Amino acid sequence: MVANDDGLRARLAKLDELFRRGATEGERAAAGAAIDRLRDRIGSDTTETEVELKLSLLDVWSVHLFVAVCRKHGVRPYRYPRQRRTTIMVRISRSFFDHVVWAEFSGLQTELNIYFEETVDHLIRTAMHSDGDDSALDLVKIPSA
Structure with a gap:
């Protein structure tokens, strides 16, 4: 569970960076949606x-x-x-x-x-x-x- 959580957090950090430097509005929107999905997964996995x-x-x-x-x-x-x-x-x-x-x-x-x-x-x-x-x-x- 911890390794999975760390993996999710690493992916979240990469998506956050992509969101910040996204060249187009579409890239930022896609990265933002992926960030929200990962945050939901991280939040739902925690007890x-x-x-x-x-x-x-x-x-x-x-x-x-x-x-x-x-x-x-x-x-x-x-x-x-x-x-x-x-x-x-x-x-x-x-x-x-x-x-x-x-x-x-x-x-x-x-x-x-x-x-x-x-x-x-x-x-x-x-x-x-x-x-x-x-x-x-x-x-x-x-x-x-």
């Missing part, structure tokens, strides 16, 4: 129970990215009343969360952080004509009371 997971993310960009990844994989994120904007709840099987949703989110989050860092560094260099390097800050002793 693992769903658990409710609470995630506290660091910023709204992470929230946007996590919600997008969840929705891409058919997971419906939600919040309870009075929860913070950076808190997201999902009901999902733990293995699917770990191997698919969290793995994809983590990779994309790393790329997003690199992109933000490069963009901010570029803006500081070009617009402010400075390096913004905080490692060269002066260390000042805290005055004693």
